[in-house]
Amino acid sequence: MSRVSVAWSGILIALVVSTAPVAKSEDLPKSATVLDPDCIFYSWPYPTISPDGNWVAYVSKGHVCVCNIKAPEPLQIMEVSHSWTWPHFVVGAGNSSSTGSYPEFRELSRDQRNELMAQLTNRIYGVIWTHNSAAFVFGVQRYDAEKKASTSDTYLASVKAAVTKLAHIDPDTPTRGLVAGTLTRDRKFLVSSGVLATPGVEKPLLWNVAANKPRATCFLYLTPSATSGRWIGIEKDTRQLVIVDEDFQVTRRFDATRPERTFGFRLNWSPDERCIIWRNQVGFDHYSNWEGFHMNLDTGAKRELHGRFMDEQIEFTGRGGEFYRCGQTGAKTRGYDTVVGAHLTIVPENDGAAFDLWRIDVDPKGPKPGLLTNRPGNPPLRMSPDGSLFAIGLPRPAGERSGVTWHLINREGKTWRFPGEDNGEFVSPYQLAGFADNGETVIAYDATRLFAIPVATVKNEVNEINE
Amino acid sequence: MYRQWFIILAFLAAVATARGELPEGATVLDQDIVWDIGDPDCATISPDGKLVAYISKGGVWICSVVAGPPARLADVPDTPTALMAMPQYREARTNFKRLRAILGNVVYNESIQPNLVAVFGLQWTRSQDGVIYGLSKRSPKDRRSTIHTLMHVSLKGVVTTLATIKKDVYGSPQSLIGFHVAQDREHAVVWHHTPLIWDLVKNRPRATCFDYLLPSSTSDRFLGIEIDTRQLVVTDEKLQISKRFDVTFDLGRGCDLFWSPDERYVIGRSYGHAEFPKSAWTGFRLDLETGNKRLMTGEFVTDRFVFTGLAGEVVRSGIIGREVDYLNALRGAYLTIVPDGDGPARALARFRVVPQPALLAELRERPPYPRVLHNPDFTLFAMALPHSSGKHSGYDYHLLHRDGRQWKFPIGTDPPYIAPYHLVAFADDGRTLVARNDSQLFSIPVEVIQANKETSDE
Numbered sequence: 001m002s003r004v005s006v007a008w009s010g011i012l013i014a015l016v017v018s019t020a021p022v023a024k025s026e027d028l029p030k031s032a033t034v035l036d037p038d039c040i041f042y043s044w045p046y047p048t049i050s051p052d053g054n055w056v057a058y059v060s061k062g063h064v065c066v067c068n069i070k071a072p073e074p075l076q077i078m079e080v081s082h083s084w085t086w087p088h089f090v091v092g093a094g095n096s097s098s099t100g101s102y103p104e105f106r107e108l109s110r111d112q113r114n115e116l117m118a119q120l121t122n123r124i125y126g127v128i129w130t131h132n133s134a135a136f137v138f139g140v141q142r143y144d145a146e147k148k149a150s151t152s153d154t155y156l157a158s159v160k161a162a163v164t165k166l167a168h169i170d171p172d173t174p175t176r177g178l179v180a181g182t183l184t185r186d187r188k189f190l191v192s193s194g195v196l197a198t199p200g201v202e203k204p205l206l207w208n209v210a211a212n213k214p215r216a217t218c219f220l221y222l223t224p225s226a227t228s229g230r231w232i233g234i235e236k237d238t239r240q241l242v243i244v245d246e247d248f249q250v251t252r253r254f255d256a257t258r259p260e261r262t263f264g265f266r267l268n269w270s271p272d273e274r275c276i277i278w279r280n281q282v283g284f285d286h287y288s289n290w291e292g293f294h295m296n297l298d299t300g301a302k303r304e305l306h307g308r309f310m311d312e313q314i315e316f317t318g319r320g321g322e323f324y325r326c327g328q329t330g331a332k333t334r335g336y337d338t339v340v341g342a343h344l345t346i347v348p349e350n351d352g353a354a355f356d357l358w359r360i361d362v363d364p365k366g367p368k369p370g371l372l373t374n375r376p377g378n379p380p381l382r383m384s385p386d387g388s389l390f391a392i393g394l395p396r397p398a399g400e401r402s403g404v405t406w407h408l409i410n411r412e413g414k415t416w417r418f419p420g421e422d423n424g425e426f427v428s429p430y431q432l433a434g435f436a437d438n439g440e441t442v443i444a445y446d447a448t449r450l451f452a453i454p455v456a457t458v459k460n461e462v463n464e465i466n467e
Numbered sequence: 468m469y470r471q472w473f474i475i476l477a478f479l480a481a482v483a484t485a486r487g488e489l490p491e492g493a494t495v496l497d498q499d500i501v502w503d504i505g506d507p508d509c510a511t512i513s514p515d516g517k518l519v520a521y522i523s524k525g526g527v528w529i530c531s532v533v534a535g536p537p538a539r540l541a542d543v544p545d546t547p548t549a550l551m552a553m554p555q556y557r558e559a560r561t562n563f564k565r566l567r568a569i570l571g572n573v574v575y576n577e578s579i580q581p582n583l584v585a586v587f588g589l590q591w592t593r594s595q596d597g598v599i600y601g602l603s604k605r606s607p608k609d610r611r612s613t614i615h616t617l618m619h620v621s622l623k624g625v626v627t628t629l630a631t632i633k634k635d636v637y638g639s640p641q642s643l644i645g646f647h648v649a650q651d652r653e654h655a656v657v658w659h660h661t662p663l664i665w666d667l668v669k670n671r672p673r674a675t676c677f678d679y680l681l682p683s684s685t686s687d688r689f690l691g692i693e694i695d696t697r698q699l700v701v702t703d704e705k706l707q708i709s710k711r712f713d714v715t716f717d718l719g720r721g722c723d724l725f726w727s728p729d730e731r732y733v734i735g736r737s738y739g740h741a742e743f744p745k746s747a748w749t750g751f752r753l754d755l756e757t758g759n760k761r762l763m764t765g766e767f768v769t770d771r772f773v774f775t776g777l778a779g780e781v782v783r784s785g786i787i788g789r790e791v792d793y794l795n796a797l798r799g800a801y802l803t804i805v806p807d808g809d810g811p812a813r814a815l816a817r818f819r820v821v822p823q824p825a826l827l828a829e830l831r832e833r834p835p836y837p838r839v840l841h842n843p844d845f846t847l848f849a850m851a852l853p854h855s856s857g858k859h860s861g862y863d864y865h866l867l868h869r870d871g872r873q874w875k876f877p878i879g880t881d882p883p884y885i886a887p888y889h890l891v892a893f894a895d896d897g898r899t900l901v902a903r904n905d906s907q908l909f910s911i912p913v914e915v916i917q918a919n920k921e922t923s924d925e
Binding site for chain 1: 611634635636637638639663664671672673674675676693694695696697715716717718
């Protein structure tokens with residue numbers, strides 16, 4: 001290795017450790033169990049926990065990986081070269097093979113940036129677990145600079161590292177894009193949200209796995225059941241709310257019709273398939289207001305809902321039709337919506353009063369504290385499987401550096417701070433992937449490590465916040 | 468003897484036209500029409516060729532193509548022709564420039580005419596028991612929505628509402644410009660590029676898996692492009708896919724189809740969305756039985772195709788240049804016959820140089836270039852060609868025989884921009900041409916035109 005390369009590697013190591021989007025914690029909590037001690041994380045796809053809470057799938061060092069949570073043995077399932085975390089980029093005389101990743105853009109010269117970007121041709125999408133936690137779906141989009149065209153492959157990876165290709169789309173395929181998606185329980189179809197036909201409006205694409213071609217879809221929206229092979233969705237043209245069976249045949253129709261005017265749409269389905277939450281965005285950007293309702297599909301009983309921001313996180317808690325709302329609170333001031341706080345609110349199934357587990361009000365004219373925003377795959381709130389605990393990034397006190405620190409909140413509003421030193425990053429002391437192992441464990445990660453923290457060790461007096 | 472008689476008639480016709488009167492030999496069908504100059508589809512000939520249905524003076528009319536008087540079948544109030552029929556516009560109706568100004572500034576001005584109703588898709592039923600037409604108007608409660616109504620009126624004037632369809636400007640399709648009503652009146656397919664199946668019994672939409680649907684001109688079957696697979700398919704009368712073909716269309720490009728009346732041949736085109744109608748296109752003619760394909764290309768997506776019924780032979784016509792409102796910069800037009808198989812296309816007419824007004828702005832004051840008409844057996848075509856004298860801007864109609872012969876329509880010394888009058892359609896098995904001037908609808912025997920001296924291809 002030349003002296004220049006050595007120097008480069010040194011710089012790269014330093015930059016990766018210090019400036020990568022996922023920062024390294026100084027010290028892990030004493031109770032933490034390291035699942036993978038040698039990771040490179042970079043933004044999305046985020047580590048994703050299997051439905052049974054026993055596995056975590058993630059992308060590290062240019063590999064799609066999986067690791068059992070109770071018996072951690074990280075498995076590298078597939079290498080995707082030239083993807084975000086691939087450790088073999090060559091920039092100038094240096095390369096990242098020994099360091100893991102490439103430095104931040106701001107540290108590179110313009111030529112070096114171009115050189116790096118020219119190598120960054122592949123991207124990984126997903127990860128979406130199958131219902132039985134036996135495998136997960138991910139996609140790889142590869143760009144051919146010479147042909148100026150992309151191909152997309154979607155794979156199914158078992159937890160034992162067996163990989164099956166589900167779909168291949170090349171530039172000659174006359175269809176909408178497909179990268180990852182939900183695999184039906186009979187493994188016949190891959191259901192992708194498809195490309196955005198209208199900004200904010202997804203349209204599903206049904207991919208026939210055996211034939212490697214799409215199947216014509218008469219739906220504008222499809223949401224899978226968490227507990228069966230059924231789907232709930234919006235039928236094309238009629239725009240009617242329907243339930244479809246495993247073969248996508250309409251089995252039930254409801255007296256609800258999506259307006260033609262929509263800038264975004266979300267449909268949540270309770271695990272018992274009894275209730276829905278319907279949200280229709282009425283403005284053109286993600287900050288826009290939404291209108292909708294909670295509906296009991298059996299009785300038709302509706303509860304009107306509305307919100308200021310479409311990216312508000314709303315999920316059923318698994319306790320009948322009860323759901324939570326979490327996100328930034330908005331209010332109309334001077335003719336437009338501004339952030340005036342944030343909230344975590346539980347809304348009971350019937351007409352009972354909603355109650356806050358946490359709420360903060362901020363001065364819209366003053367500096368904003370750090371408030372987690374809802375990015376696809378990385379929502380601001382993680383809920384335990386039984387809906388009793390919530391992990392949420394709470395803003396640092398006023399006057400401190402903008403950002404959030406992870407906390408645990410129970411239904412009584414009791415709050416604990418996750419253990420670990422504040423590392424000064426926007427999200428501290430580390431990133432959370434979610435609850436695992438029936439809610440007994442929280443999976444977390446920093447720049448180089450994936451680890452598990454027992455919930456019981458978070459819920460101790462030392463971490464408790466008394467307000 | 469007959470030939471001499473027709474030559475005399477043609478001479479008299481030329482003199483009459485110069486005086487702004489009807490040509491000799493013409494029969495007045497409706498002596499007081501108010502035409503929607505912006506809608507070339509506001510008149511249609513019945514399947515048997517004996518009747519013409521048209522929109523005029525706020526009504527739906529029918530008339531024999533050989534003699535008047537016409538019969539008013541239905542009222543279509545608040546439509547452009549109803550407004551233009553008002554006495555204050557009488558003079559303007561004979562002056563295209565003023566007429567267009569009034570249409571733009573008054574009739575189509577939403578603040579002045581908030582309840583304006585547009586008529587679209589006038590068509591005969593296949594059984595010829597009446598005509599069907601669509602009405603569109605802005606919703607009075609929600610100005611972003613348009614209410615479309617499909618109407619049927621029988622030959623006895625009994626009006627029936629077939630469907631009422633409300634479409635938001637953000638809907639898909641966002642509006643409606645065409646439709647096909649099934650013979651059994653159980654459903655209609657309506658479209659504005661994207662199709663929508665409308666259940667006429669329940670008066671509600673039915674989910675459809677098609678990005679494109681083109682009705683057969685002889686049955687209730689459809690040629691279509693399936694959603695997602697983008698595959699070329701044929702449906703039965705119930706809109707169920709009955710046949711698939713090994714042809715797919717690129718999702719990222721616009722596309723359209725042309726289908727032969729015998730349902731055996733199809734022309735499919737793909738084109739870019741930019742700069743319509745200038746977009747170049749690539750396409751093919753496909754024999755759906757044998758799979759034989761002939762690749763085709765064109766410079767302008769406005770090119771049109773009509774199958775002649777002689778196997779896969781197709782008549783291709785179009786403009787060369789752009790024909791878009793104030794950007795009107797027509798550089799020419801053409802008419803060719805593309806034979807079945809791989810033989811070379813034969814040009815019947817083609818011109819590229821048009822005597823235009825000196826000022827581009829003046830083009831706005833001219834009627835649009837008219838489409839080419841053909842008789843039922845595709846032996847004769849009526850096409851507007853540039854004034855041969857070169858002294859006047861505009862076009863003269865010519866009758867073109869597929870064997871190469873041409874007859875010029877007699878025009879006077881001061882011909883209008885489209886001379887000598889506006890042709891509507893061939894009728895009566897091709898023996899008659901239905902035409903109009905600013906105030907009258909009339910028919911004229913084709914023989915009268917053919918009695919003129921044949922002209923060479925200029």
